Amino acid sequence: MNEVTILIPFHAQRERNGMLARAVRSAEAQTHPCTILPARDVYNMGAAITRNHGLMLVETPWVAFLDSDDELDPTHVEKLLACAKETGADYVYPWFRVHGGSDPFPQFFGKPWDDNAPHSTTVTILVKTEIAKEIGFIDIPEEDWHFTLRCVAKGVKIAHLPERTWTWHHHGQNSSGRPGQGDA
Numbered sequence: 001m002n003e004v005t006i007l008i009p010f011h012a013q014r015e016r017n018g019m020l021a022r023a024v025r026s027a028e029a030q031t032h033p034c035t036i037l038p039a040r041d042v043y044n045m046g047a048a049i050t051r052n053h054g055l056m057l058v059e060t061p062w063v064a065f066l067d068s069d070d071e072l073d074p075t076h077v078e079k080l081l082a083c084a085k086e087t088g089a090d091y092v093y094p095w096f097r098v099h100g101g102s103d104p105f106p107q108f109f110g111k112p113w114d115d116n117a118p119h120s121t122t123v124t125i126l127v128k129t130e131i132a133k134e135i136g137f138i139d140i141p142e143e144d145w146h147f148t149l150r151c152v153a154k155g156v157k158i159a160h161l162p163e164r165t166w167t168w169h170h171h172g173q174n175s176s177g178r179p180g181q182g183d184a
Helices: 012-016 019-028 047-055 076-087 129-135 143-153
Strands: 004-010 034-040 062-065 091-099 126-128 158-169
Touching: 004 019, 004 047, 004 076, 012 019, 019 034, 034 047, 047 129, 062 076, 062 129, 076 091, 076 126, 076 158, 126 129, 129 143, 143 158
Parallel strands: 004 034, 004 062, 091 158
Antiparallel strands: 062 126, 091 126
């Protein structure tokens, strides 16, 4: 059995425009064996609710999240899992390269995690599945930030891997680093 499931919430437009296929290919290319779980947003409930529905199907001890418009480097999971094991962390977040936009949080790259001064991370994380299921995602703006804050409140051990292990694609269909934009 694999240790990690990569959960990829998606909606029909991301499937039609090829973004989902790119995300899945990057998940399939991982150097560490993973279970890949695309979770379709059938009822337009949003990524947070779709993540929660997908989490119900995850059976591995760890879950990694990937938005359907982004892509992972081949060693992404391997590096995050190694960091989790080395640090004893329950939640590990790496950093990203930006394609087509700007990094909205450049001041946080390489900054060690501090529970007393939490800062924004993205949802492209590795976290113990039982924690992700317990805390869940809320369908509100900055859902990933609120997930992180609830992890801090629960005493979840968080570690930052100061490496760029994935690509955050900015485009006309998302709001990442581009205020006023969003999926149709």
